[in-house]
Amino acid sequence: MKRNSRLYLALHTLSHMAVEPDRMRTSADIAEHAGTNPVVVRRVLGQLRKADLLKSEKGHAGGWRLARPAEKISLADVYIALDERMVGTDEVDDDPSCSVERALQKKVTGVLEEIEATLIHRLGKTTILEICGK
Amino acid sequence: MKRNSRLYLALHTLSHMAVEPDRMRTSADIAEHAGTNPVVVRRVLGQLRKADLLKSEKGHAGGWRLARPAEKISLADVYIALDERMVGTDEVDDDPSCSVERALQKKVTGVLEEIEATLIHRLGKTTILEICGK
DNA sequence: AGGTCCGCAACATCAAATGTTACGTGAGGG
DNA sequence: CCCTCACGTAACATTTGATGTTGCGGACCT
Numbered sequence: 584m585k586r587n588s589r590l591y592l593a594l595h596t597l598s599h600m601a602v603e604p605d606r607m608r609t610s611a612d613i614a615e616h617a618g619t620n621p622v623v624v625r626r627v628l629g630q631l632r633k634a635d636l637l638k639s640e641k642g643h644a645g646g647w648r649l650a651r652p653a654e655k656i657s658l659a660d661v662y663i664a665l666d667e668r669m670v671g672t673d674e675v676d677d678d679p680s681c682s683v684e685r686a687l688q689k690k691v692t693g694v695l696e697e698i699e700a701t702l703i704h705r706l707g708k709t710t711i712l713e714i715c716g717k
Numbered sequence: 718m719k720r721n722s723r724l725y726l727a728l729h730t731l732s733h734m735a736v737e738p739d740r741m742r743t744s745a746d747i748a749e750h751a752g753t754n755p756v757v758v759r760r761v762l763g764q765l766r767k768a769d770l771l772k773s774e775k776g777h778a779g780g781w782r783l784a785r786p787a788e789k790i791s792l793a794d795v796y797i798a799l800d801e802r803m804v805g806t807d808e809v810d811d812d813p814s815c816s817v818e819r820a821l822q823k824k825v826t827g828v829l830e831e832i833e834a835t836l837i838h839r840l841g842k843t844t845i846l847e848i849c850g851k
Numbered sequence: 852a853g854g855t856c857c858g859c860a861a862c863a864t865c866a867a868a869t870g871t872t873a874c875g876t877g878a879g880g881g
Numbered sequence: 882c883c884c885t886c887a888c889g890t891a892a893c894a895t896t897t898g899a900t901g902t903t904g905c906g907g908a909c910c911t
Contacts, residue, residue, distance in 0.1 A: 589868090594825065598817045609887065616815070620870055625888065642878025645887040658828065669803050670836070681750075683732045686850025690843070691728060694792065698839050702804070702832050709828055716820025723899090743856065754901055759857065776909025779856040 589627050592617055593661050596628065597636070598715035601653030607646035627665070634664035653715065659707035670699040723761050726751055727795050730762065731770070732849035735787030741780035761799070768798035787849065793841035804833040 596613055600606075610621040610628070617624070628647055631637045638650045649656070672695050679685055730747055734740075744755040744762070751758070762781055765771040772784045783790070813819055
């Protein structure tokens with residue numbers, strides 16, 4: 584698995600589920616298909632479960648399936664569930680002594696937040712159903 | 718210095734230069750002010766030089782200064798000069814055997830590129846002069 | 852000539868993401 | 882009832898990209 588591909592792992596899995604919603608999948612199955620480890624799958628999908636995009640069941644017939652129809656899951660739902668912040672201003676000094684730095688942070692943070700909001704808005708317009716190719 | 722703060726290092730330095738455009742700064746000065754290493758500064762600013770945002774001079778009175786007025790340098794210029802791709806789809810399989818994967822890649826890549834374009838467009842609307850606080 | 856600065860390459864270090872192992876818990880099936 | 886299968890989670894190992902460091906050569910000025 585490649586770096587920061589949690590988003591792709593999530594989308595790939597959701598897409599397959601969108602095609603065959605009734606089939607129950609185990610984390611081992613998913614991991615093998617995605618070329619990664621079952622624990623990694625559980626970690627990622629666990630975040631989607633917390634966001635009510637997926638349901639998981641233990642025991643013999645256990646595994647994962649969609650918590651709601653694929654057309655009601657947007658890319659933004661997934662993005663937010665995974666707590667991704669592509670544009671986020673990865674922490675800056677709280678109270679920088681440099682006045683230029685203060686001015687810069689204020690302005691740039693504002694611009695970046697604006698961009699992040701636009702990004703999420705755009706992601707909200709595309710659903711898993713549109714992405715799964717059928 | 719914190720992770721992926723090349724953008725902040727660049728903006729901070731450019732902002733200072735916008736306030737005092739005539740002052741020549743050495744990479745050592747800049748590094749100390751930014752809490753990092755002169756070589757790191759040269760690496761980052763070197764990219765800005767290639768993009769004609771900065772000029773550098775060797776020797777005694779050497780150092781760095783703006784290559785053009787701060788009001789003609791936008792955040793997009795800096796972003797592109799640093800070759801940042803916040804939203805970029807960090808490489809995917811060229812020819813995945815999985816048809817769902819193919820469909821997914823096509824769709825998602827399109828959406829992400831659209832977002833990246835919007836992002837750059839927004840960054841292009843703000844200049845260093847507006848950011849430097851004076 | 853000598854000092855100061857950038858340019859660059861090679862190596863070292865650090866931190867985040869990912870991968871792995873291990874063990875606990877709940878849900879069936881025989 | 883016990884055994885197996887599946888998830889949930891914590892702890893640890895590994896990998897990888899970013900950053901930091903050292904060293905040396907070239908340019909420029911006095």
